[in-house]
Amino acid sequence: SREILILDGGFSTQLSHNVEEKVDGNPLWTAHFLYSDPEAIVKTHLDFLRAGADVLITNTYQASIGGFMEHLGLSESESYNLIKTAVQLAKQAISAYNEEEKNSKRGVRKILIAGSIGPYGASLHDGSEYSGNYVEFVSEEEIKEWHRPRIETVVDAGVDLLAFETIPSQKEAEVLLNLLKEYPQQRAWISFTCKDEFHTSHGETFEDVVSKxxxxxxxxxxxxxxxCTKPKFISSLICDINSNRLEKIPLIVYPNKGETYDVEKGWIGAENCKPLESYIPEWLDLGVVYIGGCCRTQASDIEKIKAAVEKWTLQDDV
Structure with missing residues (x-):
């Protein structure tokens, strides 16, 4: 049977249990807490490890050299160091967790750190990472140069792999895939945001994008x-990707909890959402190997996802 790795959940959602102040609303979003409350970052990673995560995603989604210089008044080298700190805090959480677990029956398990590389649009603070429309007026070169320093920094800090995540368009994905060639030792996953059952946020057919x-x-x-996509869209987005392939493409899925974000009211519609874990068997049947949660999911959701994966694996082994 194949190995299925459990990812963590929505960092900001879980972080909100560990800090007094509001997480949303800061232009640096959760990255601001790398500077103001590193302890809370470690606690949040630990919450996910205790819930069963095999992969921690660093708190660097909204981190950028320019953003830290502008909003925290840091120098360029201090900004680089703060991005490195994000990786160190994840390592700290793993050490603390291993210390807790070393005498348990379960023993110490291998935990990976994925360096979060969010889209260029996240730095624009206008929600355009969910439409990807900036690829029409920002050159590939500019997107590449914007991504390079953060990639370099998390690679230097010693992540196990890179998480190119919440990518809205084929063009930005291609930029990242080509940029990755400059770091030949490094592995990555790439995950897109999708606006419906068939299309990326920018409007390309998801299946075509993956194929290319x-x-x-x-x-x-x-x-x-x-x-960062509604769970109800996932199955139809991924169901045909491997249908005619001898060499299967490994799939990664970590959707939102399912509510809709309303600028005025915040997250709405929770009462109409199927529990995230109820989708798990279907996704695993479709070949998903990395599975976790994004916005609005917390450690308790990851626990349920892990339980659903374990249940499916037992049935699969029979």
């Missing part, structure tokens, strides 16, 4: 998939 992108840099990519 999978040819660019196959040796360095561990999985293709979807995050």
């Amino acid at each position: 992108c999978s040819k660019i840099n196959p040796s360095q990519i561990v999985a293709f998939g979807i995050n």
Whole structure:
């Protein structure tokens, strides 16, 4: 049977249990807490490890050299160091967790750190990472140069792999896949945001995007998939990706909890959402190997996801 790795959940959702102040609303979003409350970052990672996560995603989604210089008044080198700190805090959480677990029956398990590389649009603070429309007026070169320093920094800090995540368009994905070639030892996954059952946020057919992108840099990519998207869209987005392939593409899925974000009211519609864990068997049947949660999911959700994966694995082994 194949190995299925459990990812963590929505960092900001879990972080909100560990800090007094509001997480949303800061232009640096959760990255601001790397500076103001590193202890809370470690606690949040630990919450996910205790819930059963095999992969921690660093708190660097909204981190950028320019953003830290502008909003925290840091120098360029201090900004680089703060991004490195994000990786160190994840390592600290793993050490603390291993210390807790070393005498348990379960024993110490291998935990990976994935360096979060969010889209260029996240730095624009206008929600455009969910439409990807900036690829029409920002050059590929500019997107590449914007991504490079953060990639370099988390690679230097010693992540196990890179998480190119919440990517809205094929163009930005291609930029990242080509940029990755400059770090030949490094592995990555790439996951897109999708606006419905068939299309990326920018409007390309998801299946076509995966098919094209999978040819660019196959040796360095561990999985293709979807995050920060409604769970009800996932199955139809991924169901045909491997249907005619001898060489299967490994899939990664970490959707939102399912509510809709309303600028005035915040997250609405929770009462109409099926529990996230109820989708798990279907996704695993479709070949998903990395599975977790994104916005609005917390450690308790990851626990339920892990339980659903374990249940499915037992049935699969029979």
